[in-house]
Amino acid sequence: xxxxxxxxxxxxxxxxxxxxxxxxxxxxxxxxxxxxxxxxxxxxxxxxxxxxxxxxxxxxxxxxxxxxxxxxxxxxxxxxxxxxxxxxxxxxxxxxxxxxxxxxxxxxxxxxxxxxxxxxxxxxxxxxxxxxxxxxxxxxxxxxxxxxxxxxxxxxxxxxxxxxxxxxxxxxx
Ligand SMILES: [Mg+2]
Numbered sequence: 742x743x744x745x746x747x748x749x750x751x752x753x754x755x756x757x758x759x760x761x762x763x764x765x766x767x768x769x770x771x772x773x774x775x776x777x778x779x780x781x782x783x784x785x786x787x788x789x790x791x792x793x794x795x796x797x798x799x800x801x802x803x804x805x806x807x808x809x810x811x812x813x814x815x816x817x818x819x820x821x822x823x824x825x826x827x828x829x830x831x832x833x834x835x836x837x838x839x840x841x842x843x844x845x846x847x848x849x850x851x852x853x854x855x856x857x858x859x860x861x862x863x864x865x866x867x868x869x870x871x872x873x874x875x876x877x878x879x880x881x882x883x884x885x886x887x888x889x890x891x892x893x894x895x896x897x898x899x900x901x902x903x904x905x906x907x908x909x910x911x912x913x914x
Contacts, residue, residue, distance in 0.1 A: 746869045747861045747899060749877035756780065756857060756878055757795065764804070764855065767874060771805040771848040773840065775858030776820055777812055778880040786819055796824060805847050809840055809856075811863065835866035861896045 753759050756779065764772070777783040780792055788796070799806060808828040810817050817830035827847075832839050848854055854873040858864020859880040868875035877900075884893045 747865055748869075748903065749861070749865045749875045751874075751876045752878075752900070753876060754879050755881075757791070759857070759876060759878075761799065761802070764799075765802060767855070768853055769804060769855050769874070770853045771807065771844065771855075772799065773807055773809050773844070773854065773856040773868075773873075774826075775834075775856075775860070775864045776808050776810040776817065778859045778882055779857060779864070779878055780808075781820070782881045783812075787823055788820070793824065796826065800825070807844065807847065809834070834863040835870060837867050837870045840867065841871065860892075861899065862892060 751759075751763075774780060781788060796806060806826045808817065808821055808824075808826055809832045810828070810830055811832050811834050812830065814830040817828050821828045827843070829839055829843055834840070844854065851872040852874070854871070855876060856864055856868040856871075856873055857876045857878060858868075859878050861877065865875045865877055880893070884890045
């Protein structure tokens with residue numbers, strides 16, 4: 742299968758559909774979380790109670806959470822200021838350099854790390870390059886710019902194609 746670089750290990754409608762048991766079974770110690778359109782809509786400044794509880798639930802399992810966003814320092818700091826999680830702003834995904842620099846202090850083994858994000862060409866691609874597990878979730882908002890609309894069309898095409906080919910190691914909901 743071509744385009745393995747963009748092919749997520751799992752696909753879920755939202756972060757709340759992710760089976761935490763599976764993450765425990767994969768011996769994951771560290772979760773990399775995209776922020777915009779994965780955790781909250783981009784215009785939402787802070788996490789709501791549901792998201793705070795979801796993050797706490799994961800932290801109670803002794804799993805590290807690190808928010809990794811291509812967005813600005815202000816956006817990322819504002820968002821994480823009320824959450825007890827570390828973060829990387831201006832991450833330059835799909836480049837893995839800035840992410841590895843920080844994450845290797847937490848977990849060095851790629852197989853114990855998973856990334857959750859809504860974009861194939863940034864979140865999933867960087868996950869593949871890092872050789873870590875990947876979960877794609879449905880983007881929370883519709884793309885607004887022409888460029889993002891085109892990217893979304895390509896993503897939808899690839900996902901449909903994979904689904905039709907009945908790829909076995911991807912779970913669809
Ligand atoms: Mg995103």
